[in-house]
Amino acid sequence: MLWAKAAIVGGLLLVGATFAVSVGDLRLPHTADPAPTAPVGQHARGCGTLIPSSWLVAGTSGSAAPAPRTAAERRAAAKCATAVHRARMVMWGVMGLGALAVLVGWTALREREESPRGRPRVVPV
Secondary structure, eight states: OHHHHHHHHHHHHHHHHHHHHHHTOOOOTTOSOOSOEEEETTEEEEOOOSSOHHHHSTTOOSOOSOOOOSHHHHHHHHHHHHHHHHHHHHHHHHHHHHHHHHHHHHHHHHHHHHSOSSSOOOOOO
16 A cells, blocks of 8 residues: 555645745745746736735735736736636645545555455355
């Protein structure tokens, strides 16, 4: 049942790594910011983290960015909302796959523990 243990460990690592990248505590070496960006003219605008601190800590504000005032700021905010929505869908999908791997591995281990040891008993017909 080595594959079941590997599925549990791999699934937990996948969920943990996805969460770490989503809250922005992990900085990947090939990118300066793992947070989604939206193109605004010639510049890429940072859109924040996928899991805001208001989801994790009670009493924190839901948005650190001020409300957009100009038309360009509103367009940038709309692009950011789309980018964050897409990235969150990917994040939840990857976390779901990790959780599914843990569930499959755990179920396989439990089945192994509950099955009788030795050869199965054959009842003559």
